[in-house]
Structures are given as structure tokens and as C-alpha cells.
Amino acid sequence: MITSTTNQVAGATTTTAATTGRGMDSLGQGDFLRLLTVQMQQQDPFDPVDNKEMLAQMAQFSSLAGVSETNATLEQIAEKLDLLIETTQSASEI
Incomplete structure (x- = not known):
């Protein structure tokens, strides 16, 4: 059961990343909530x-x-x- 859950959660991650065009580095709060929801749906009711x-x-x-x-x-x-430093340097050269 754990392997099945892990594969489904991993599948949800892949689907989320593919549909939004983002990599794994840019998962957001919505992605986390989707994964949490899938995890809760797929858990064993006798061992939550x-x-x-x-x-x-x-x-x-x-x-x-x-x-x-x-x-x-x-x-x-x-x-x-950086912009402030550039502005200050430009002003001091004048």
C-alpha cells in the first residue's frame, strides 16, 4: 500500500509540474495542498x-x-x- 501511495503522490507531483510548466524547484502552496490531499485520500484507514x-x-x-x-x-x-549606489556614484562624478 505504501508503494502505491508513494507512486500516486509522485504521479501527482509530475502531473502538477507538467501542467503548470514549472520544475520541482518552484512548487508552491497549492501544489503542497494537492499532494497533502492525495496523501490523505490514499492512506490506509486502519493505519492513518x-x-x-x-x-x-x-x-x-x-x-x-x-x-x-x-x-x-x-x-x-x-x-x-545597487541602484542607490549607482545614482550616488553618478552624482559624485558630475
């Missing part, structure tokens, strides 16, 4: 996924989303600082 394990997965995804958002913000700040 442990609540702690599911919460740990959700916490990891939330943490990853926060880090990605922080990286994007820092990139924007770096671009603005």
Missing part, C-alpha cells in the same frame, strides 16, 4: 498518518515559504541599494 507527522510537514512547508519570502524581499532590497 500520524497527526504529529502531518503537522511537522505543514510546519516545514510554512517555514520554507517564509524563507522564500524573506529571500525575495532581500533581493529587492539589494537591487534598490
